[in-house]
Amino acid sequence: MYVVKSPLPDADQKIVAEALQGALVDLVDLSLVAKQVHWNVIGPRFRTVHLQLDDVVATARQYSDTVAERTSALGVPPDARASTVAAQSGIDQVTDGWIKDAEAVEVLVHALSAVITRMRERIQATDKPDPVTQDIFIGLTADLEKHHWMFQAEHG
Template sequence: MATITGPLTDDAKNTVVDALQGALVDLIDLTLVAKQFHWNLIGSHFRPIHLQLDELVSIAREHADTVAERVVALGANPDGRAATVARDTKLQQPEGGWQEDGKVVAAITEILSGISKRMYERIEATDEPDPVSQDLLIAVAKEIDKQHWMFQAQR
């Protein structure tokens, strides 16, 4: 069986893959949480928030794929399985049932704030061992920060 090798030393690879795997879990669960809110949203601001949640899902899915492919390029295996995401997520999970629009905006704002903080930690961790992965994480942080601002502005 063929194996994929990457350009980093084992120590650098371990550091970078840990950072990327954490980002992958954040992004996958962000898509799930945002869709859960999207499907159960109610309130007078339903339409714009409903559409904004779809935009957020698209951004998170695109970045999740890029992050996972970077893990593979480094010679490791990304893990986006449901059990892994459920075990490792740091995201606040929505309650069941209808979700009032103001509460959704507040919850998504908090979720994005947490993801942003963790992305900056990952950016710092990958500075020395892999500027390429760091650049990828910077792009993710840029989008997360923009979405955070856009949701926060609605509070």
């Protein structure tokens, strides 16, 4: 079987692979949480929150693909299986059923905050071993922080 070889030294590859895997899990879960809330949001601000949630889903899905492909390029198979995401995500679970618009906003503020905190740790961890991966994390974090700001502004 052919195996993809990393251009990074083994020690650096391990650090970067862990950061990428963690980011992948968080992004997949963020997209699922945002979609779950999107389908169940109710209230007077339904449309605004509903559309904002789709923006978060689009960002999370776009970057999850970028992160997974970067992981593969570095010789590590990415793992976004449901069991892996459930076990490793840093995002709290969302309750089932209808969710009031104000609560939906709060859920997203907390979910985004959790992911951003972990992404900032990954930015630091990848500084020396792989500036290319760090650059992906910086762009991703900037986009997540924009969503975080917009949901906070919606919260009032």
